[in-house]
Amino acid sequence: MSKTLRLQIILGGCVVVAAVLIFLWKPTVLIYGVQRAGLYAAIALPMALILGVVHIVNLAHGELMMVAAYITYYLSRSLGVDPFVAMLITAPVMFGVGILIYKLTISHAVKGPELNQLILTFGVAMVLSQLVNLLTTSQTRKISLDYVTASATIGETSFGTYNFLFVGLAAAVLIGLQLFLKRTRLGQAATAVGQNPNGAEIIGIDVQRTYTIVVAIAAGLMGIIGTFFLTKFSIFPAVGGAYTMKSFCLVAMAGIGNLPMIVVSSLILAVAESSIQAIPGGSGWAPLVFFALIILVIMTRSFRRSS
Amino acid sequence: MLKIDSISCSYGRLGVIHDLSMEVGAESVGLFGPNGAGKTTLVNAIFGMVPVKSGTITLDGQDITGKPTHEIVRSGVALVPQARELFPFMTVRENLMVAAEQVPHARERSSETLEEVVSIFPILGERSRQLAVTLSGGQQRMLAVGRSLMARPRVLILDEPSLGLQPSIVHELFSILGEMKKEISILVAEQNVRESLRSVDRGYVLENGRIVIAGSASELAHDPEVERSYLGL
Amino acid sequence: MKPTRTTGSVIALWVFGVLGVFVAVLPLLAGPYAQAIGRSVLTYLILAVSWDMLIRSGQLSFGIAGFFGLGSYAAVMAGKWLGMAPILTLLLAGVVVALVAAAVGSVVLRLRGMYFAITTLALAEIFRIIIRNWNNFTGGPNGALLSGVIFGGNAAATYTLMLVLGVLAIAASEWFEHGKMHFALTAIRNNEVVAKSSGINIYRYLLIAFVITSAMQGVVGASYAQQFGFVTPESSFHMNYTLIPLALALFGGMYTSWGPVVGAVILGVLGEYLKLYIPYGHLIVYGLIIVLVLLLMPKGIVGLVRARMREVSHD
Numbered sequence: 001m002s003k004t005l006r007l008q009i010i011l012g013g014c015v016v017v018a019a020v021l022i023f024l025w026k027p028t029v030l031i032y033g034v035q036r037a038g039l040y041a042a043i044a045l046p047m048a049l050i051l052g053v054v055h056i057v058n059l060a061h062g063e064l065m066m067v068a069a070y071i072t073y074y075l076s077r078s079l080g081v082d083p084f085v086a087m088l089i090t091a092p093v094m095f096g097v098g099i100l101i102y103k104l105t106i107s108h109a110v111k112g113p114e115l116n117q118l119i120l121t122f123g124v125a126m127v128l129s130q131l132v133n134l135l136t137t138s139q140t141r142k143i144s145l146d147y148v149t150a151s152a153t154i155g156e157t158s159f160g161t162y163n164f165l166f167v168g169l170a171a172a173v174l175i176g177l178q179l180f181l182k183r184t185r186l187g188q189a190a191t192a193v194g195q196n197p198n199g200a201e202i203i204g205i206d207v208q209r210t211y212t213i214v215v216a217i218a219a220g221l222m223g224i225i226g227t228f229f230l231t232k233f234s235i236f237p238a239v240g241g242a243y244t245m246k247s248f249c250l251v252a253m254a255g256i257g258n259l260p261m262i263v264v265s266s267l268i269l270a271v272a273e274s275s276i277q278a279i280p281g282g283s284g285w286a287p288l289v290f291f292a293l294i295i296l297v298i299m300t301r302s303f304r305r306s307s
Numbered sequence: 308m309l310k311i312d313s314i315s316c317s318y319g320r321l322g323v324i325h326d327l328s329m330e331v332g333a334e335s336v337g338l339f340g341p342n343g344a345g346k347t348t349l350v351n352a353i354f355g356m357v358p359v360k361s362g363t364i365t366l367d368g369q370d371i372t373g374k375p376t377h378e379i380v381r382s383g384v385a386l387v388p389q390a391r392e393l394f395p396f397m398t399v400r401e402n403l404m405v406a407a408e409q410v411p412h413a414r415e416r417s418s419e420t421l422e423e424v425v426s427i428f429p430i431l432g433e434r435s436r437q438l439a440v441t442l443s444g445g446q447q448r449m450l451a452v453g454r455s456l457m458a459r460p461r462v463l464i465l466d467e468p469s470l471g472l473q474p475s476i477v478h479e480l481f482s483i484l485g486e487m488k489k490e491i492s493i494l495v496a497e498q499n500v501r502e503s504l505r506s507v508d509r510g511y512v513l514e515n516g517r518i519v520i521a522g523s524a525s526e527l528a529h530d531p532e533v534e535r536s537y538l539g540l
Numbered sequence: 541m542k543p544t545r546t547t548g549s550v551i552a553l554w555v556f557g558v559l560g561v562f563v564a565v566l567p568l569l570a571g572p573y574a575q576a577i578g579r580s581v582l583t584y585l586i587l588a589v590s591w592d593m594l595i596r597s598g599q600l601s602f603g604i605a606g607f608f609g610l611g612s613y614a615a616v617m618a619g620k621w622l623g624m625a626p627i628l629t630l631l632l633a634g635v636v637v638a639l640v641a642a643a644v645g646s647v648v649l650r651l652r653g654m655y656f657a658i659t660t661l662a663l664a665e666i667f668r669i670i671i672r673n674w675n676n677f678t679g680g681p682n683g684a685l686l687s688g689v690i691f692g693g694n695a696a697a698t699y700t701l702m703l704v705l706g707v708l709a710i711a712a713s714e715w716f717e718h719g720k721m722h723f724a725l726t727a728i729r730n731n732e733v734v735a736k737s738s739g740i741n742i743y744r745y746l747l748i749a750f751v752i753t754s755a756m757q758g759v760v761g762a763s764y765a766q767q768f769g770f771v772t773p774e775s776s777f778h779m780n781y782t783l784i785p786l787a788l789a790l791f792g793g794m795y796t797s798w799g800p801v802v803g804a805v806i807l808g809v810l811g812e813y814l815k816l817y818i819p820y821g822h823l824i825v826y827g828l829i830i831v832l833v834l835l836l837m838p839k840g841i842v843g844l845v846r847a848r849m850r851e852v853s854h855d
Contacts, residue, residue: 057654108835114653115600116834119786122602123830126783130824188405192394199392202354204380204409204458238779245665248658284673291662291669299647 015268022275029278031159033271038166041266042225044247045173045259046218051248052257053181054194054214056106057117060125061247062240064219067128068094068226069235073141083143083227091223098219102212110211125244133237142234162232169228170263173221177259180217190214194257242287253297269293308332309384309462309492311353314362314372318348324516326362331462335488337503337524338496339537340513346496347389349513350466354386355379366462381410385460389467391451395440399431399450402439406457413459424453427483445476452480462492469499481506500537504528512537552849556798563805564706567699575699579767581808582702583760586709587785588792588800590756593716594749596795598729599649600657604757604785606664609777611637611758612765613671613678619686619766621677626690627701630762637758638751645750649743652732664777672773683772690766698767705763709756713797716749725749780823784811787826790833793840802841 023030043065050056068090075086105124109116148162181187193200193210201207229235250269254261272293276286309331317323324345329336338346351357353364355376364372371379380386394402403424407417425432428449434442439450448468455463465484469477477499484493485506497503504510510527512520520530527533567578587604594601614636615629624632648659671678678684691697716722724745727735735742761781765771785800792803807829814822837844 059658105831105835115595115598115657116838118600118654118657119790120831120834122786123827123834126827127824127831128827130827134818134824185408188401188408191397192405195394195396196392198388198390199394201356201376202380202386202388202392203406203454204377206375206377241779242665245658245662248654249662252655285669288666288669288673291666295648295659295662295666299651 015264019271022271026278027154027157028159029274030271032163033274034267035160035163035166035270036274037263037266037270038163038168038170039229040246040250040270041170041263042166042173042228043222043243044250044254044262044266045170045177046221046225047244047247048251048254048257048259048262049177050215050218051251052194052259053190054211056110056211056215057114057121058106058215058218059118059121059244060101060128061218061222062243062245063125063128064094064097064222064240065226065229065243066235066237066240067097067132068223069230069239070132070136070141071223072227072230073143073235076143083145083231087224087227090227091220094223094226095216095220098216099212101219102215106215107208107211125241129237129240136237138237140234140236143230145231148232166228169225170266173225174259174263181259186210186213245291249297265297308367309353309494310365311349312363312365314352314364315360316348316352316357317360318351318357324349324352327513327516327518328362329511329518329521331492331494333492334508335484335493335495335506337500337507337510337527338494338513339498339500339503339510339527339533341536342498344513345516346513347466348516350386350464350496353379353384353464377409380458380460383412383458383461385455385458385463387448387451387455387463387465387468389470391447393439393447393450393454396438398436398438399442400435402450402454403431403457406454407459410458413457416459417457420457420459424456427456427487428453445472448472448476448480452483456487456491460491462494463487465493465495465497467496467498469497469502474502477502500527500533564703568696572695575695577809577812578699579695579702580812581804582699582706583764584784584788584808585706585801585804586760587757587781588788588804589709589713589797590753590760591785592789592794592796592800593713594753595789596716596722596729597725597746597749598732599652599746599750601660601753602657602782603660603664605777605779605781606660606667607637607641607754607757608761608764608781609664609671609771609773610640610667611761612771612776613684613761614758615762616684616686616765616769616771617678620684626766629766630759633762634755634759637761638755641751641754641758642747645747645754649746649750664782668773668777671777678773679771681773683770683775686766686769689769690763698763701763705759710797710801712752712756713800717797721745721748783823783826783830787829787833789840791829791840793842793844796842799840799842806841 019030022033043062047058047061050058071093072083072086072090075081075089076083079086101124105120106117109120148160150161151158152161153159179187181191189200189205189210190213192203192205193207197207200210233239246269250262250265253265253269273286276282311327311329313326313328315324315326327345327349338349340346348357352359355371355374355378359372362372363370366379366382366384369382371382371384374382394405397405400421403421404417407413407420413420425435430446431450431453434446439447442450452465452468468480468484472480481502482505484495487493488506488508493507495503495507500510504524504527507524509523510521511518512527512533520527520532522530528538567574587608591601591604611633614633615626618624618629618632619626644663648656648663651659672681674680690701716725724735724740724742727738727740728742728745732742761776765776788803788807789800790803791807792801793799807826811822811825814825833840839847
């Protein structure tokens, strides 16, 4: 215990020193890194809920966000309303999509081998992205909003401020999920189901209903997060895939089931990414550093478990 | 009263139940028999975890045959499973409280029930902030029994509660069960016939999915067949 | 243990064999269009077989596209910079990909389950990013062009090449199905602890399987690139090369040589027609197949047929 604590302190110290150095080098790198970390954490948290708490692997996670972004896009265009207004419809619709996906597919693989869950949800991911491709073509879509261009200046550096919204979003999702898990009957039941589905059944928990609602909550959250994503970024049918991988790796990095650590792992990855991007000629390599790092993290995690 | 009326069911190749009837009133009842006689299958059938092919199971006249497990638990039957099935990374207290939360009639009285459970098993009070996974085997069994009581059941069913416990703890457990039967109907499936006969009022002996002997505790204790097969000597 | 062969299954084997040879030779008689379809079927057939060969050990790979793309680039680069003969570049691509797989595999094969699966997904992405950014060697985002295509574009010759590769792939798969390799892989899949205690060097067998299947994917990538004479990061590492083989193997039936083959022949031919009718998003069919097969017939077509045959022989 004390050994891991010391390790954590050393690690924490390194992160702080690195942050200070980066800030002195290029303040915007840190600012953009924090903003990006907010986006990553917000997207990864619902996956942390279903993978970490009830142990369902969902490789269609990023695709749920993509579908949500498309729903908001078409709602806001056809109704002529702000995306955030359309979100009031998107979120419940996605909640329903979550129920549907669970009932139709995942529920049949929940007790089977993990491989089946992986292949099945990979299939679901492909169906979702290809369905959107079929309906809307692979053309990139974007909504232009005036308020996303807001910016601020500190000293000589000016930077966009809208993306701080993602930090707020991540914080809200984290607090909401923590409250849900600790304070609500359903959240407690979800924790129990995650730790021992048989035990949960025996004390009177409706296990299938719990799985269904947890997946639906994650999907509903993706409805909100997808809308936020749409307000700032371009969307296309394959946009979600990378976020499935990123989320999985953030969850693995944070430690399965540890929601607050998601924020820390997002910060490390996002700041590292924006640092690489700030190096001349480095922007193309940024995703590589990300993937290399996550492989490293997954490896050390699995080594520690096996030893 | 839990009443089982000529049920038949099967689970895999082992553990088949044929046309079995029994009842548990305001008393403690033992269910004995060798491995594979069908004890666990019967328990699982009562809890809706094994499909019942024919016959009915009623609780105070209410039909619970084939209902989903969580509904059966909520209607007043609680189970202490063989494998304990605790929540390893919840504290002792959380393990207890989450069980009370799931059953509507137990929910309002959860803190009161918690006090009662802790007075029966003082160790659970002492270890209330410890994770369940850190408890010893005997303590985990106590926690499993305590957790089932949190639902304020009318009928409590225990599947092999003495399995893997040292004799002194088995003895303690059965004297506690002997006390509890004043308030709850108890059905205990056991291989440790000698120890459980001390606490139960009546018993059934199960073989190949059928009841072969039924009688009061003292009748069973003196039955030559039971003596030979289960009490040794 | 293998069941003893009944007369029924011997007949079935012969029928299947003769039918197989017929289907394989047919495109050579039927002309260039049939040969083009046959080439595409064989491409996915080899990928599906190779994917299945690895999953027999319980290791699920989503990285087919990565090794396919790597092989494509190795072949085109060898042709472009060294002027190597097209047919030799296939061999070189196989060696290069095998080396990369050995290096990468020595690390990632320690992972299991979802960790391994997602790492392979990430690997494919890493390869793509490296190649995309290595501008002065690979041509960067624009890719690279060869001055000519293999066999001067002769459809019958390229079809024959693919047919040979396909037969080799099936032979490799059959080798995995028998003897020590089969025993080791199945033991690892069913229970790693038992496999370990029975003295199997799990790591060594996994590495052999990973290197061989990756090299197969690399050679297919190389032959594909040589047929069209160009590579780009987006097209050569396309998700299709992971998605379609998976669907084919599942549809035909996992954990056998013939499952992926049957799946590839049926769906491959069907897929060519689908492409004509739904040019955008025809891939949805493959996603649906993955989902439906897993839910409704987890043993695939071959599993169904075998169960049916067993029923018949019992009657």
